[in-house]
Structure formats: structure tokens, C-alpha cells
Ligand SMILES: [Zn+2]
């Protein structure tokens with residue numbers, strides 16, 4: 571076992587004990603065996619899922635340390651874990667959110683089975699050794715964790731975008747089978763929409779359009795252009811379907827990725843702006859009970875459209891995201907807009923959902 575300066579004493583962590591209730595608590599530093607490791611958390615990204623678990627819209631088994639997008643340095647690692655993951659003490663890594671048994675076929679391929687012990691930020695602290703979430707000074711890595719090494723030259727807050735970027739590759743490149751030279755429309759300029767721009771550009775898309783809601787999304791649309799979008803469409807000013815059709819000679823784009831939350835109108839827009847035989851990726855959750863009135867079943871059949879649902883990020887997409895982070899586009903750093911200390915975790919989550927804050931990507935940082 572290799573260990574470096576494991577701090578004496580205890581570990582501070584943010585514990586959610588009920589909907590909207592976060593408390594700072596202290597836990598013992600876990601003992602590490604041959605197959606596991608301990609991460610000193612430097613930053614933990616937050617996304618829409620954090621807002622849903624914080625409010626209670628997505629229920630948790632309390633008490634739980636939230637946070638499924640951690641970046642940190644290995645401070646202790648067992649010999650077998652070091653050999654298997656090819657990492658050592660002092661290395662900076664990011665983690666796939668899903669933990670697994672570490673033994674089944676899925677886990678060995680890097681697509682964790684999630685049966686045991688579950689997903690980072692969703693495992694109660696009553697399960698030893700308690701440190702299962704990223705809103706903490708330290709995080710426990712069981713044998714079924716999947717760390718990806720990030721080189722030291724990557725700025726911490728850029729590295730913390732790995733989960734959003736992973737979704738960009740999973741949703742906008744791998745799920746639709748994006749080809750080099752393809753045309754793409756991304757609906758919604760949030761973390762995942764912007765990450766979809768970066769990922770489709772990196773994968774060789776020839777044309778990328780992004781939609782947003784005028785004033786509220788102005789800074790995000792400007793960033794989308796800096797990240798390589800060819801067209802940014804303010805849907806309060808322009809009909810996105812007209813704009814996309816005009817930009818593609820009336821044909822429509824090969825791939826549409828809907829990342830918009832709540833709104834169902836973009837789903838109908840997507841079906842109208844995709845080319846015959848094209849693919850519509852449905853990534854934005856609309857909330858339980860939502861229906862799309864006027865869903866054009868015949869149009870989908872006659873135009874041979876492909877609809878693909880997506881959720882979370884697979885191993886290949888994480889690997890591509892980390893590869894991209896090694897040489898990130900210059901504008902990527904501007905996706906990170908806010909950071910908060912552990913003691914302000916609730917403010918961090920509220921900031922993400924407050925339209926007046928112009929937030930895109932936010933980190934919680936134990937050292938802040
Ligand atoms: Zn997330």
C-alpha cells in the first residue's frame with residue numbers, strides 16, 4: 571500500500587439529511603486495503619441532478635454526501651488498485667459517477683454495473699466507510715470505481731467540466747453515431763448543450779447550430795459561438811426550424827440533440843429540423859407526466875427518423891472527454907462561472923438554478 575500524508579484526524583463533508591437540508595459533518599479517515607484508494611477532493615462539479623436531489627425532486631436515501639463529479643488527487647492507494655488503474659499517489663484523477671462490483675463484465679469494461687455499491691453521491695453514509703460523495707474533503711474509491719487520470723497542466727476548474735463533456739460525447743457523438751462532416755443542431759445552451767458543441771466539433775461536425783432563450787441565455791449563446799458553433803439562434807427572435815432549414819438548403823440537419831429541460835416544444839422543433847433519415851437525441855428531461863401534444867407519428871415513420879433516448883455517461887465517452895481535456899479549446903475555461911466552499915454547498919446549488927446568476931458550470935471546492 572502506498573500512502574502520502576494522509577491527514578490525521580477526521581474528514582469534513584456536507585451531508586444531506588432531508589430535502590433542502592445540508593449539514594457539515596466529520597467522519598473518520600477510512601482504512602485502505604489492496605484494492606481501494608482514497609481521493610483528496612479538490613473540486614466537485616455540480617449539474618442539474620444536484621439541484622434535483624437537493625430539492626428532493628429526486629429522492630435520496632438519507633443521510634448522504636451528495637456530489638458525483640469529483641476531481642482530486644490520490645492520497646492513498648492499495649497495490650492491486652494502483653496496478654489495475656495505472657495510477658499512483660499524487661496523481662490527479664476524475665471519477666466516473668457509477669461505482670460497481672468491480673468484477674462483472676460491465677465493470678471490467680468500465681461500464682459499471684451500479685448494483686454495488688451504486689452511484690457517487692447517492693450512497694448513504696450509513697454504509698461504511700461513509701465517504702461516498704464529492705461534497706467532502708475526501709472520497710473513498712472502492713474496487714469498482716473508475717478513475718481517469720488528468721495531467722497536471724489541465725487547470726482544476728477545466729478538469730471539473732469532465733462530466734458535462736462526457737455527456738457531450740455520449741449524447742451528441744456516440745448515441746447518434748455522428749459521422750465526420752455531419753450537420754448538427756443542439757437545442758439548449760446549458761452545460762450539456764455547450765459540451766455537445768465542443769464534442770461534435772472535436773468529432774468533425776461540419777455545421778453546428780445552438781438554440782437558446784434570448785436575454786436569459788445571451789452569455790451562453792455567445793460562449794457557444796466561441797466554442798465553435800456556426801449559428802446561434804435566439805428562439806425569442808427567430809424560428810429555430812426556419813433558421814436550421816435555411817442553413818442546410820432546406821434539407822435539415824443529420825442530428826438534433828435536445829438538452830432543454832421541462833419544455834416539450836423543442837421536441838417537435840427537433841422532428842421538423844432533422845433531415846429525412848436523421849437522428850433526434852432526447853436528453854432533456856421534461857418532468858413526470860409531461861406529454862408532447864401533436865407528436866407526429868406518421869412523420870417519424872414516413873421520414874424514417876431515429877429517436878434515441880440518453881441518460882448519463884458511458885466509459886468510452888468519459889475517456890474521450892478526458893482526452894479532450896488534455897488539450898482543451900481556449901474558450902472552454904469560460905464554461906466555469908462560480909465556485910463555493912464546502913460550507914456554502916447550498917448556495918452553490920441555488921446559484922445553478924438562479925437565472926439572475928448567469929451560471930453555467932459551478933464547483934464546490936473544499937479548499938475555497
Ligand atoms: Zn452531474
Ligand SMILES: [Zn+2]
Nearest residue numbers: 671674677683
Ligand atoms: Zn459489476
